[in-house]
Amino acid sequence: MAQIKSPEELEKIRQEVSTQRDPNRPCISICAGSSCLASGAGEVIAAFKAEIEKQGLKADVDTKAAGCPGLCEKAPIVVIYPQKICYVQVTPEDVPEIISQTVVGKKVIERLIYTDPNTGEKAAHEDEIPFFQKQMRLLIGDNMKIDPKSIEDYMAAGGYSALNKVMRDMSAEQVIEEVSKADLRGRSGSGFPAGFKWESCRKSKGDNTKYVICNCHEGDPGAFADRRLLEANPHLIVEGMIIGSYAIGACEAYIFVGDEFPQTVENARLAIEQAEKYGLLGKDILGSGFDLTMEVCIDGGGYVLGESTALMASMEGRIGEPRMKYDHGTDRGLWAKPTVLNNLQTWANVPLIINQGADSFAAIGTEKSKGTRIFSLSGKIKNTGMVEVPMGMTLREVIFDIGGGIPGDKKFKALQVGGPMGGFIPENLLDLHVDFEELNAAGLAMGPGLVVADEDTCIVDMVIYHLNFLANESCGKCTPCREGLKQMLRILNNITEGKGKESDIELLELISEVQQDAALCALGQGASGPLLSTLKHFRDEYEAHIKEKRCPGGVCKALIETLSETSA
Amino acid sequence: MGVVTLTIDNKEVKAEEGMTVLEAAQSAGIYIPTLCHHEKLETYTACRICMVEVESRGRVRLDTACSHPVANDMVVKTRSEKINKIRKTLLELMLAHAPDSAILQEMAEEYGADKGRFEKESSFCIHCALCVRYCAEVKKKNAIGFVNSGTKREISFVPEIASQECWKCKECFPLCPTEALQAAYVLAGALTFPVAPFELR
Ligand SMILES: Cc1cc2nc3c(=O)[nH]c(=O)nc-3n(C[C@H](O)[C@H](O)[C@H](O)COP(=O)(O)O)c2cc1C
Ligand code: SF4
Numbered sequence: 001m002a003q004i005k006s007p008e009e010l011e012k013i014r015q016e017v018s019t020q021r022d023p024n025r026p027c028i029s030i031c032a033g034s035s036c037l038a039s040g041a042g043e044v045i046a047a048f049k050a051e052i053e054k055q056g057l058k059a060d061v062d063t064k065a066a067g068c069p070g071l072c073e074k075a076p077i078v079v080i081y082p083q084k085i086c087y088v089q090v091t092p093e094d095v096p097e098i099i100s101q102t103v104v105g106k107k108v109i110e111r112l113i114y115t116d117p118n119t120g121e122k123a124a125h126e127d128e129i130p131f132f133q134k135q136m137r138l139l140i141g142d143n144m145k146i147d148p149k150s151i152e153d154y155m156a157a158g159g160y161s162a163l164n165k166v167m168r169d170m171s172a173e174q175v176i177e178e179v180s181k182a183d184l185r186g187r188s189g190s191g192f193p194a195g196f197k198w199e200s201c202r203k204s205k206g207d208n209t210k211y212v213i214c215n216c217h218e219g220d221p222g223a224f225a226d227r228r229l230l231e232a233n234p235h236l237i238v239e240g241m242i243i244g245s246y247a248i249g250a251c252e253a254y255i256f257v258g259d260e261f262p263q264t265v266e267n268a269r270l271a272i273e274q275a276e277k278y279g280l281l282g283k284d285i286l287g288s289g290f291d292l293t294m295e296v297c298i299d300g301g302g303y304v305l306g307e308s309t310a311l312m313a314s315m316e317g318r319i320g321e322p323r324m325k326y327d328h329g330t331d332r333g334l335w336a337k338p339t340v341l342n343n344l345q346t347w348a349n350v351p352l353i354i355n356q357g358a359d360s361f362a363a364i365g366t367e368k369s370k371g372t373r374i375f376s377l378s379g380k381i382k383n384t385g386m387v388e389v390p391m392g393m394t395l396r397e398v399i400f401d402i403g404g405g406i407p408g409d410k411k412f413k414a415l416q417v418g419g420p421m422g423g424f425i426p427e428n429l430l431d432l433h434v435d436f437e438e439l440n441a442a443g444l445a446m447g448p449g450l451v452v453a454d455e456d457t458c459i460v461d462m463v464i465y466h467l468n469f470l471a472n473e474s475c476g477k478c479t480p481c482r483e484g485l486k487q488m489l490r491i492l493n494n495i496t497e498g499k500g501k502e503s504d505i506e507l508l509e510l511i512s513e514v515q516q517d518a519a520l521c522a523l524g525q526g527a528s529g530p531l532l533s534t535l536k537h538f539r540d541e542y543e544a545h546i547k548e549k550r551c552p553g554g555v556c557k558a559l560i561e562t563l564s565e566t567s568a
Numbered sequence: 569m570g571v572v573t574l575t576i577d578n579k580e581v582k583a584e585e586g587m588t589v590l591e592a593a594q595s596a597g598i599y600i601p602t603l604c605h606h607e608k609l610e611t612y613t614a615c616r617i618c619m620v621e622v623e624s625r626g627r628v629r630l631d632t633a634c635s636h637p638v639a640n641d642m643v644v645k646t647r648s649e650k651i652n653k654i655r656k657t658l659l660e661l662m663l664a665h666a667p668d669s670a671i672l673q674e675m676a677e678e679y680g681a682d683k684g685r686f687e688k689e690s691s692f693c694i695h696c697a698l699c700v701r702y703c704a705e706v707k708k709k710n711a712i713g714f715v716n717s718g719t720k721r722e723i724s725f726v727p728e729i730a731s732q733e734c735w736k737c738k739e740c741f742p743l744c745p746t747e748a749l750q751a752a753y754v755l756a757g758a759l760t761f762p763v764a765p766f767e768l769r
Contacts, residue, residue: 324613324631326635326636326637471718472717472720474717476718476719476720476721477695477697478614480616480661482718487686510653510657513653517619517630518619518630519616520616
């Protein structure tokens, strides 16, 4: 591939890539996302290739190892184009039948199509599946059409048109103005206005060397939306970051991602390489005089590394610990240079805003929360996976209409919103909307993961799980976080072992208060989120453990044994 | 460097720009308790015992005096109900590690901290990191460091360096607010140092 020297040339190549593709040509798309691969998608892909060869169809049928569409519960997912027939939980044994029946014979195989777990209704078409239908898939809708390892696939799906528009028609200031007008807010959950951050950095007099970072650390247990999106469509992030870097005046961009996700890292690296080969990264991008390098930065640390000062310390090769800071990252960030750090999903929205315009972006959502939000759904939910919903949807709709509710006729107990520093809510708060202000006011945060707990969960046990997570994944530098977590865990473990005292709750609240007031970083300040939200909404469970020595979820072994002893 | 005027505990204090609230208070003879702070070492902000209330530009926030930069018209309170509560609880958490520490006991008296509030912890260390930082920043030896993270974090001598350096230095021992570092060294030495000239005096 040749280096592209101008927006016109890029447009030409994009057109060529698109016109070379016959929309009516049969293509078998197999999700090659981590969940699908773990469920055997690799073998399914190999089986399709072998079978196509065997049936002599190689010249007529394509296969594609595609990006994750989000229906991870039903992995591996296969979509047959052009009919868009979607098959779920496909095995290599199904492959010959799919080829002969569906690809050649144009018939639907009933056995393999999606069945709604609640209504029992069947849906053959990708567009008819309720799980997809009820979402607003502006960012992830094309994933099944894109092989994350192919820049041409991304271009054919409209990719790099936003970059083209920016380089052809827009000044840096105009890009920032558009992002500000769209009211794009930090998707880490911070809700911080991205345009404002970019502008502060652009205007910073700190230094002319400026950096841009994409935070794809996502260390929350049960959350996987950010890294799954990067894995599924890495060029979307690369494009968003090139545009952002141009607007900010940055010369280097970094994608910060955990080393436990080799597939994500590989796809991101390859995307950067391909963009470089096309001249979309490097010197004098599209003849604009703008230079940018991009790199994937591997992190091998705990949850706390997602925090901005710890993240930057780790990138600089120092110990990944948070530190007190009195200037903004946009003035003194990475290597003390002006830096913009945004969440992966924040970057993902940039091409969309440029393509569709700020007004149409801002038309989606609530008064102060615009656009869509990508969540990962996990825990006790029928449709585990990645979903994209418009801001303003209720959590109930996300969990029940899209997520399908709770498996096995169990009752809903709690929903965790905002990760280990967020909180748990009971059923009667599920009508809260996906909205920064509304969730914050309820003591939650708009983190990337929604985790559902059913009636068989013990709230105290669940809180212990999260505090244990923080106890392991924090840095341990400051007293209130380190010692506070230790003592909280000790008290809570006593409670689950039937040794709880009535004064325990007060002591837990005291430690929480001191952590909120005195911890060094937001992790310690927020570490009591799970505890305080459950003390508020599920206090009766704590009391049952302490006063009645009873575990309502039937989880705490010591209490179950005590009960049977007393009743015996 | 310009001079700024701030108020600490109702007293007008002049300080140089770039100073911390702690330095300004000390220059005016106002006492703020500290544990992990040391003049020769970089600001660390880990023990949190120097938390004060800072009112600046109409906003009140709690912050560590050892790190918070002074500014004109800033109003600082070094004691309040909230601060007392924080310090008392922090002391109680640390006393679970080092109930016999003279420094902690003295502070405990001031704040009414109960050393039996939390169950006794097995390690003596309160993680002020004075030894670790002194060895790294002043001696540039890194003979002692932290291992593990989160609640499992603890200090540890690096045997191959410690066996060469520590016995002739030992300058970190008196820095330890729990007075137990020396004992830890002896123990670490007995257990791990390959060639151990760790006769202590
Ligand atoms: C303990 C801790 C963990 C965090 N983890 C992440 C993370 O995994 N991803 C992320 O984008 N932001 C994380 N953040 C927030 C970042 O510090 C930062 O605010 C964010 O990346 C800014 O992006 P935004 O403005 O686009 O939301 C974390 C913060 C804390 C305190
Ligand atoms: S609050 Fe926790 S994670 Fe943050 S600096 Fe303190 S010990 Fe480390």
